[in-house]
Amino acid sequence: MKEIIIDNNQLDKRLDSFLKGYLPNASGGFIYKMLRKKNITLNDKKAQGTEKLKLGDSIKIFFADETLEKFMGKESGAFEPTISFDYKKLGVEVIYEDSNIVLLSKPAGLLTQKAQPKDISLNDYLIEYLIDTGAITKKSLETYKPSVCNRLDRNTSGLVICAKTLAGARCMNRLLKERNLDKYYRTIVEGKLSDSFMLKGYLTKDEKKNKVEITSEPINSDSDYIETEYVPLEYLSDRNLTVIEVKLITGKPHQIRAHLSSIGHPIIGDIKYGGHKIAGLNYQLLHSYRIKFPNDLPEEFMYLAGKEYISKLPTAFEKVLGKG
Structure with a gap:
């Protein structure tokens, strides 16, 4: 028999939802059958599966050890690293x-x-x-x-x-x-950008090519409306490059890369979207630089209200800027 005592990380989950996560190799039908037969109980009583879990609730699973491990996926090392690393x-x-x-x-x-x-x-x-x-x-x-x-x-x-x-x-x-968290990126693009701007458009992904296309109107029902805001920070006139900060309004795969490329200013190193190798870079020089939490947060998270956190620019940026 296996007993699980509910703590804060399972609080308010439905019992059936919790069991499907705890026993990933078991079908939903099997789980409900075990509940009906009281092979799985909640607080030592028969349960339907729709109950909301409360702090301190006891779930008991009356399976043989090898059966429990099979349904938990333990026999395949589900809770161990698949490869050793430091x-x-x-x-x-x-x-x-x-x-x-x-x-x-x-x-x-x-x-x-x-x-x-x-x-x-x-x-x-x-x-x-x-x-x-x-x-x-x-x-x-x-x-x-x-x-x-x-x-x-x-x-x-x-x-x-x-x-x-x-x-x-x-x-x-x-x-x-809900897009209430402000996320800002730093990047360097080809060409000169002088003014702040809000880019708008539609993004459509080509799954086969793992690439997206930006258009002014939706191509099909899978096209997503996107907004990308940028502010120029520094123009490197000797190389015709602009350092910018980008605020991600919507958040779609490759959005910043493709949106900047669509206006003729690809990110340096971003060969997939028209950028060129600079300083040996063969990948996009794009860095998630800072985030800012909103002032309106749930009470237990008010300690984060208005706080801003920054990740310093990597060495690759410093090299391009001539500071590394």
Whole structure:
């Protein structure tokens, strides 16, 4: 018999939703059958699965150990790293941390989340870091797994918001979804930009080419309306380059890269969207530079209200700017 005591990271979840996450290899039909037969109970009573979990609730699962491990996915090492690595050597920097969230600065070249099982990602760094610092345990991963809340392209560097708790995940994901969190990027584009501007258009993704197209009108029902705001910071006249800060109003894959390219100012190094190699760069020089939290936040997160966090520019920027 396995007993699970509900803590804050499972609070207010539906029982059936929790069980589907805890037993990923079990079908929904099987889970409901086990509930009907009282092979799974809530507070020692028969449950429907629709109950909202409360702090201290007891879930008991009356399976043989090998059956439980099969449905949890433990026999395939679901709760162990798929590949050995030293997380401290990934070049990730912790910018800010509290009991609910972590702000990490990702280097260019590191995936935010796995694309293949053997990949090492920022999410793997997060888990290893939290285990190493004692914020979580391997056992706690069975019921809740901390995760990144937003993604950056592999070769885009900078700030990524990560949730340590369910409360943190719910708050950060809501801010991102409702666009209440200001996200600013730094980049260098080809050509001269003199004035601040708000770019508007529609983005359509070509899945086969992993590339997007920007148009003034939607191409089809999959076209997404986008807005990208930029402010010029410095013009490098000797190389005809402009350093700009971009505020991401909407957040779609490749949005900044494609939007700037569509007005004839591709990001340096961004060969996919018309940029050229400069200083040996063969990837987009784009950095998630700062984030600013809104003043209106849930009470338990008011300590973040109006706060701003910055990830310093990487060495590649300094080299292009002649400061490295």
